[in-house]
Amino acid sequence: MEINSSEYSISSPTVGMCPKDTKPEYAFIGRSNVGKSSLINMLCNHKGLAKTSSTPGKTLLINHFIINKEWYLVDLPGYGYAKRSKTQRDKLEQMIAQYILQRQQLTNVFVLIDIRHDPQTIDREFIDWLGKSQIPFCIVFTKADKLAKTKVEPAAKAWMEKMLDTWEELPPYFITSAESKLGREDVLGYIESINKSLKDL
DSSP states (O other), X not given: OOOOOEEEEEEESSGGGSOSOOSOEEEEEEBTTSSHHHHHHHHHTOTTSSOOOSSSOOOOSEEEEEETTTEEEEEOOOBOOTTSOHHHHHHHHHHHHHHHHHOTTXXXXXXXXXXXXXXXXXXXXXXXXXXXXXXXXXXXXXXXXXXXXXXXXXXXXXXXXXXXXXXXXXXXXXXXXXTTTBTHHHHHHHHHHHHHHHHTO
16 A cells, blocks of 8 residues: 555544544554554654654544545554553543444554563453454554564564463454564555455445
């Protein structure tokens, strides 16, 4: 897929204020500091599209970007940022859950995982919740450039295999690096294949 245009559309504090549009939406979410903004900018070939910050947990709204005037990339707040108050965390979790469960245009959720770390409880809880809620999703491993090349694939496979303790069928996964653009074609190709299948319906 060629990205010919990528533009910021709207930031919404509730699912009810998201675009009144029927275009498919692909949501990106992960723990704070997982490299979400950098990945979004790399995928869209647009350096300043999503605001990157050295301070984790900056995304507090549902951010829509319109891609090729055909589909939306949705940047969701990160989960599990400990420095927020419990009230703020609960409010964000509620907003994220309402968007994921209620937004009919949501086509797929990309869950971002830092490939350098062992599975964290918070990631597994979120992934298991998506599964129970029957939300289509896949896993995107980020920061592959921070590991030795020989360790990248084994780290991803080990992470996925640990899911087999409760999952019969594993979701698709992608290995990416915002620095080297690794995985860009795979992720965009996956989105393109879903968009084509939706058009054929």
